[in-house]
Amino acid sequence: MSAHTLLLQQFSLLRLLSAEALEQIAPLASTRDFAKREMVLAKGPPVPYLCFLMEGRLQAIDFTLDGREVGLYFIEPGDYFGELSLIDGEAQPEFVIATDRARVVLLPGxxxxxxxxxxxxxxxxxxxxxxxxVRQQLSQRQILAVANPLHRICAQLQIMIGGTPGQTPQQLIIKAPTHQELAIMVNLTRETVTRTFQVLLAQGVLTRQGDQLLVDKTKLEKLASGEKKEA
Amino acid sequence: MSAHTLLLQQFSLLRLLSAEALEQIAPLASTRDFAKREMVLAKGPPVPYLCFLMEGRLQAIDFTLDGREVGLYFIEPGDYFGELSLIDGEAQPEFVIATDRARVVLLPGxxxxxxxxxxxxxxxxxxxxxxxxVRQQLSQRQILAVANPLHRICAQLQIMIGGTPGQTPQQLIIKAPTHQELAIMVNLTRETVTRTFQVLLAQGVLTRQGDQLLVDKTKLEKLASGEKKEA
Incomplete structure (x- = not known):
């Protein structure tokens, strides 16, 4: 088995390929490294690749007509992206930016x-x-209708820990987003996110561990629901 | 060819079925009628059907934790819905409500x-x-980050005419949404939508024709972009 085949087998989608199809596609794979803040995909032209994130983290972003940055979703190692163009041949609908140094595997569409x-x-x-x-976007849409900024940020953190596999049920660790990365996901200013994080850290909902965040799931759920269901 | 087969052939997805598969599935189809404001699908239990809208119009809605109604998308005749449960066996993620009297065709999942x-x-x-x-949801997400209510409503109307096939390029007709239906799509109050519609009608961007809206695409585009690109 070639090095390229081994490389591709780490992605769950590609493990569904027959051994024959995998051997056939493996020599066509290429890898590309990106620096922090570098653009991985531009909005606009259809993406001629199916892209897989090997290492690092990416964020899909866009801009409104009036120039405000909009954070759409994060891409974590093992995920694939650029699949919309592959499916319908239409434009890549958003920018994808490396929030950390990243390595991406490209397969020709x-x-x-x-x-x-x-x-x-x-x-x-x-x-x-x-x-x-579609389900993630529906949850995200719901969050944006929440009026209270604290509840909105808690609900966003709940989505982010929900997408993290293989964690203990009570204390979850996520890669800490910057306040700006979070602010553009939830339509709030960076300043509001910073103030809210101070509250969440003080109340023990969040604990910093280097560049990771330890999340107390029970405390987060209480806060996100406005603690109304508690005695 | 049976009446049921003819019924199913009006839906573009089902026209892709082989004649054999269509004859096999046709006797299993059933139709259901819904009154205006009646609930077509409840949020929660997985939907055991693939559903097709024959007549009328539906809106997918949800509620935030703090009880605010959120408008997600409209379903027009010919569209299918309930497909997320069919694909992944998970919960139906939102409510689907008849905004008009509606007839729905159900096929067992x-x-x-x-x-x-x-x-x-x-x-x-x-x-x-x-x-x-996914693309529609991305556009919708972008709209919610637009600060100016007039620009936000114009951008929403642009999405709605974009999804209407077979129209002349300049003047487009859509089924008029109520101000409340529109308000919950764009996170604004009904009052703000009503005031904005008065402006749009006065400026000739919109013209009422019974329960339909005639949309002047060029004027709408100018307004949506804040007319900054015009001299």
Whole structure:
């Protein structure tokens, strides 16, 4: 088995490929490294690759007509991205930026596309992933209608820990977003996020560990719901 | 060809089925009528059907933790819905309400699901539709970050006319949403939408025609972009 094949097998989507299809596609894979804050995908032209994040973290962002930055979602190692263009041939709908140094694996879209739809297993995995994205966006939409900034930020943190697999139920660790990264996700100013984080740290909902955040899930749930359900 | 088969052939997704598969699934189809404001799907339990809208119009809505209504998207005749549960077996993520009297065709999920993923054409159509939903949600997310209410409502109307097929390029007709239906889509009060509509009607951007709205696309685009690009 080639080094390229081993590289691709770390991605759950590609583990669904037959050994034959994997060997066929492996030599076409390439890797690219990105510096922190570097642009990984530009908004606009269709992306000619299916992209997989090997290391680091990315954030999808956009800008409103009046120039405000909008944070859409984070991409964590193991995730793939750029799949919308692959599916419908239309424009890449957002910018993707490296929030840390990152390594990305690229597979040419023209070669991977027919394989994706001809296998019921892969087609189903792709649909499940898109369905999950629709669900995440629905949760995100709901958050933006929450009037209270503290509740809104707590609800956003709940989404972020929800997407983190293999954690203990009570204390969850996430890569700490910067206050600005969080602010553009929830339509608040960086200053409001900073003030809210001071409250969350003081109350023990969050604890800093280097560049990670330890989240107390029970305390977070209480705060997010406005503690109304508590005695 | 049975009446049921003819009924199903009006939906573009089902026209991709082989004649054999269509004849097989047709006897399982049922129709249901809904009164205006009646609930078509409840949030929560997985939907055991793939649902197609034959007549009328539906709106997907949800509520925030603090009880505010959130408008998510409209469903127009020919559209299908309830597909997220069908794909991943998870909960129905939102309420679906009839904004007009509506007729819905139901196909049992257990029977239609294996057919969907075993045909590359259907799997691709399903993925394209999901990709389109992700794109719509991204546009919707961007709108919510627009600070100016007039620009935000214009941008929302642009999304709504964008989803209307077969229209002339300059003057577009859409089914008029109520001010409340629109308000919950864009996180504004009904009063703000009413005031903004008075401006849009006075400036000839919108013209009422019974329960429809005639939209002047050029004027709308100018307003949505803040007219900054105009001399």
């Amino acid at each position: 023209a070669e991977i596309r027919p394989i994706l739809f001809s296998s019921p297993q892969l087609a189903e995995a792709l649909s499940r992933r898109l369905a999950q994205r | 257990a029977e239609i699901r294996p057919i969907l993923f075993s045909s590359p054409q259907l799997a691709e159509a399903l993925s394209r539709r999901l990709a389109q939903r």
